[in-house]
Amino acid sequence: MVDTALCLEALSALSGCSVQLGSGASEQGPQDFVNIVNLRQFYKQEGFEQLEYPSIGSISLREAENRDMDDLYSAPLALPEPPARAQDSRPTVRVNPQDFFDRKFDYDFTNVKDGDRRFLRGNEPYTRPAAGNVWL
Numbered sequence: 001m002v003d004t005a006l007c008l009e010a011l012s013a014l015s016g017c018s019v020q021l022g023s024g025a026s027e028q029g030p031q032d033f034v035n036i037v038n039l040r041q042f043y044k045q046e047g048f049e050q051l052e053y054p055s056i057g058s059i060s061l062r063e064a065e066n067r068d069m070d071d072l073y074s075a076p077l078a079l080p081e082p083p084a085r086a087q088d089s090r091p092t093v094r095v096n097p098q099d100f101f102d103r104k105f106d107y108d109f110t111n112v113k114d115g116d117r118r119f120l121r122g123n124e125p126y127t128r129p130a131a132g133n134v135w136l
Helices: 004-015 030-045 062-068
Strands: 018-021 050-053 057-060 092-095 119-121 124-126
Touching: 004 018, 004 030, 004 092, 030 050
Parallel strands: 018 092
Antiparallel strands: 050 057, 119 124
16 A cells, blocks of 8 residues: 555655645646646746746745755765744645545555566656665
């Protein structure tokens, strides 16, 4: 089973919104998140500082820009406590996992042995995740 908290955290990181668990209908659909992630990347490349998205409002691109400048390939010198935020300035989006995520795409490759088999995804080589692989 997929960890819902992990999925919400990933959506938050990708979108720049605070994605939280909701019990009603999801406020945004999966296509909205695809749009937001793509628009954020394009707007950042064009030098914009914020993105306006219908039904969410303004999403700051500055915080994401500062993170991109970090060296992603070296370990941090120390793991300090994250700074306390008086108030999260990101837009909040509530998602109901039951209607947002399509469970037919939840795959568990833990015990799958593919050998030398090759896979394509979107005409690109794809390596399935495996229990023995370590992703850093």
